[in-house]
Amino acid sequence: MKRTVNLTLNGISHQVTVHPMGRLLDVLRHEFGLTGTKEGCGEGECGSCSVLLDGELVNSCLIPIAQVEGSRVITIEGLAAKALHPIQNAFLQCGGAQCGICTPGMIVATANLLGHTASPTLEQIREGLNGNLCRCTGYTRIFDAIRSAAQSMTDRDREELTVLMEKKP
Structure with missing residues (x-):
């Protein structure tokens, strides 16, 4: 039996009628085309x-869509409102992406990290990426991209990340 779920996705309110135990990942990809x-x-x-x-x-493959009722979800697409986010630019400039499978997760994890820590140490970067695996790069270029993004972000970029990191009341 399907159920209507209300959520805010990348800043826009939506209603989607889906099976309540469907994965958030599948709803993002198949219902919203993200x-x-x-x-x-x-x-x-x-x-x-x-x-x-x-x-x-969070890992969207583990989240039942019913659990997302009334929540705010930000995807990789939500980071680039009008243009590429400085984190995305840094990954491009530093070669932090190769096959591309891990890249969106790495960038979202980086946004989470830089939303809490403006100038992370290497240890903080490693901790911030904990749970995100890359089988192509060896991580050096990813670490370089994160350092570059941290240096290139403006106060406005940091404020925008802070808004994305706001917890649900």
């Missing part, structure tokens, strides 16, 4: 499907 969020493992182990749910970094 294919930036990737399925890597389908078990919450790789982070490719990472999104922000009410300001928390």
Whole structure:
């Protein structure tokens, strides 16, 4: 039996009628056409499907859509309102993406990290990416991209990330 779920997706209110135990990942990709969020493992182990749910970094492959009722979801597409986000630019400039499967999750995890820590240390970067796996880059270029993004972000960019990180009341 299907159920209507209300959510705010990338800043826009939506209603979607779906099976309540369907995965948030599948609803994002198939109902909303937001294919930036990737399925890597389908078990919450790789982070490719990472999104922000009410300001928390989560694996969308593990979240039943019914659990999202009344929530705010930010995907990789939501980071680039009018143009690429500075984090996305940094990943491009530093070669932090190769095959592209992990990239959206890495960028969303980076947004989460930089939304809480403006100039993270290498240890904080490692901790911020915990749960996000890359099988191509060896992480060096990803770490470089995160450092570059942290340096290039303006106060306005940081304020926007702070808004994305707001917790549900």
